[in-house]
Amino acid sequence: MRNMRPGERQDAGTGVGAVGRLRQTGRLQQLVSAAGSLIGLLALIVVLTVLSDNFLTVANLRNISVQAAVIAILAFGETYVIVAGGIDLSVGSVAGLAGIVMGWTFSNAGWPAGLAVLAGLVAGLLAGLVNALLIGFGRLPAFIATLAMLSMARGLALVISNGVPLGIPPWVSTLGSGAVGGLPYTTIVMLVALAITAFVLRLTYAGRAMYAIGGNSEAARLSGVRVRRQQFVIYGLSGLFAAAAGILLAGRLASAQPQAGTGYELDAIAAVVIGGASLSGGSGSALGTLIGALILGVLRNGLTLLNVSAFWQQFVIGAVIAVAVLLDTLRRRSVS
Numbered sequence: 001m002r003n004m005r006p007g008e009r010q011d012a013g014t015g016v017g018a019v020g021r022l023r024q025t026g027r028l029q030q031l032v033s034a035a036g037s038l039i040g041l042l043a044l045i046v047v048l049t050v051l052s053d054n055f056l057t058v059a060n061l062r063n064i065s066v067q068a069a070v071i072a073i074l075a076f077g078e079t080y081v082i083v084a085g086g087i088d089l090s091v092g093s094v095a096g097l098a099g100i101v102m103g104w105t106f107s108n109a110g111w112p113a114g115l116a117v118l119a120g121l122v123a124g125l126l127a128g129l130v131n132a133l134l135i136g137f138g139r140l141p142a143f144i145a146t147l148a149m150l151s152m153a154r155g156l157a158l159v160i161s162n163g164v165p166l167g168i169p170p171w172v173s174t175l176g177s178g179a180v181g182g183l184p185y186t187t188i189v190m191l192v193a194l195a196i197t198a199f200v201l202r203l204t205y206a207g208r209a210m211y212a213i214g215g216n217s218e219a220a221r222l223s224g225v226r227v228r229r230q231q232f233v234i235y236g237l238s239g240l241f242a243a244a245a246g247i248l249l250a251g252r253l254a255s256a257q258p259q260a261g262t263g264y265e266l267d268a269i270a271a272v273v274i275g276g277a278s279l280s281g282g283s284g285s286a287l288g289t290l291i292g293a294l295i296l297g298v299l300r301n302g303l304t305l306l307n308v309s310a311f312w313q314q315f316v317i318g319a320v321i322a323v324a325v326l327l328d329t330l331r332r333r334s335v336s
Contacts, residue, residue, distance in 0.1 A: 037275050037291040044295060048302035055305055062184060068297030069186040070095075070249045072290055074264055075271035076197040077241025079289045080234050082272050083201065085214035085281025086142040088238045090131065090149035092264035095246030096257070097153040098124040102247055103166030103256030113169030121243045127153055128239020129232055136231035150265070157258045165255040176251020186248055190290075193241065197286035206233045214281025270317070271296055274324045278331075295320075 049056045074091050081088045102120030105111040111119065127149055134145035175185045201207040209230045212220035221227050245264075250256045275292030277284030299320065303313045 037288055037295065041291055041295050041298065044298055044302070048298065048305070052302065052305040055302060060301065060305075062179075062182075062187075064294070064297045064301050065187040065190070066184050066252070067301065068293045069184075069190040070245045070252070071264065071267045071271055071296060072190050072293035073193045073241055073245040073248065074268035075275075075289045075293050076193050076286060077238040077245075078265075078268045078272050079197060079277065079284050079286065080200070080210055080237045081142075082269070082277050082279065083214050083281065083284040084210040084230070084234050085217065086135070086231075086234065087146065087269070087279075088128075088131065088235065089143065089146040089265050089269075090127065090153055091238060091242040091245075091268050092261040092266075093150045093153035093157070094124050094127045094239055094242040095249060095261035095264060096259065097127065097157045098243035098246035099168075099250035099256040099260055100157040100161050100166060100258055102172070102250065103168050104160050106169055107167035113171060116169060117172065117247060120247050121240060124239040124241075124243020124246065125236055126239070128235040128237070128242070131239065132231040132235035135235070136228040154262075161256070161258040163258055165257050168250050168254070168256050172247060172251040173254045174251070176248060176254070186252065189244070189248060193244065194286050194290050197289070200237070201284075201286060206230065210234060211282055214283070216282075267296060270321045270324070273328060274320065278328050279325065 045056070054060060074095060078088055078091055098120040101123040102116045105119045106113060106116035131142075131145055131149050134140045134148070135142050138145070140148075175189070178185050180188070201210065209220065209225045212223070212225055213227055213230060217227055246261055249260050253260065271292035272284060272289050273279060273292070274295055275285070275288030275290070277288060296317065299317065300313060303316060308316075
């Protein structure tokens with residue numbers, strides 16, 4: 001998040017002009033970044049197709065889309081936060097908590113399936129709003145506030161479930177493992193989440209405010225953006241998407257697991273960054289995030305098909321993340 005330079009005038013006219021320039025520059029950078037990520041994904045597909053006869057098959061491609069769906073939905077929520085120059089480390093734990101809340105209200109409290117799913121979504125939304133409260137009004141750094149929420153959400157999931165898996169509505173299990181016309185339901189949900197994210201970022205005031213805040217929060221404030229209020233929208237959406245991902249994950253596992261989603265926040269952040277978003281804020285796109293999630297999914301799947309050790313898989317994923325962040329840093333230096 002860029003601060004005002006010494007001697008720079010902080011008037012409303014300057015703020016509006018700065019936000020406009022940042023948005024135009026950011027859109028060009030996003031197009032270039034998304035194109036680069038897409039080229040990287042296609043190159044990865046070509047390499048793995050050559051190395052493994054089992055990679056480019058309908059069954060395997062379907063498997064990749066199912067595996068990538070949960071991370072992609074988590075990453076869409078994370079995109080709002082990173083575009084606005086923040087970070088949300090709690091999305092994996094919030095996903096696990098949402099699944100447990102859904103499972104407990106359905107199997108223990110006897111709620112109807114629809115209300116149980118709604119309870120899970122509300123749990124995620126509330127977690128996001130608490131993050132916003134801590135960041136916007138408590139003035140805690142986003143890293144600290146969401147790290148605290150990571151621990152609190154995981155603890156609540158263990159308390160509510162007593163550390164044991166809980167039953168879930170049958171149709172949620174179908175959602176996690178079923179398909180229509182050969183297309184998995186999880187993939188359909190991922191595409192719906194993609195459309196919602198693209199709409200919010202590009203066609204709503206909240207989306208424009210996210211880019212403005214991430215580009216220069218002070219200029220955004222001077223141009224009339226109520227930054228603190230927007231934090232509730234940003235982190236509320238992140239929590240809601242995390243809850244949706246958690247419910248989908250519970251469906252894939254056919255039960256609500258108290259440890260579900262552990263470590264997923266790192267994959268979500270990695271997908272956003274690999275997709276071309278900048279950790280300093282002000283840039284990022286829904287399509288880029290989807291490509292980033294698919295790169296992670298394709299890479300993991302390909303390494304498994306090539307019988308690469310799970311330990312080395314972790315190393316390779318970490319190296320890819322490091323390269324993505326390094327390229328982002330070099331890109332920002334070149335335009336500064």
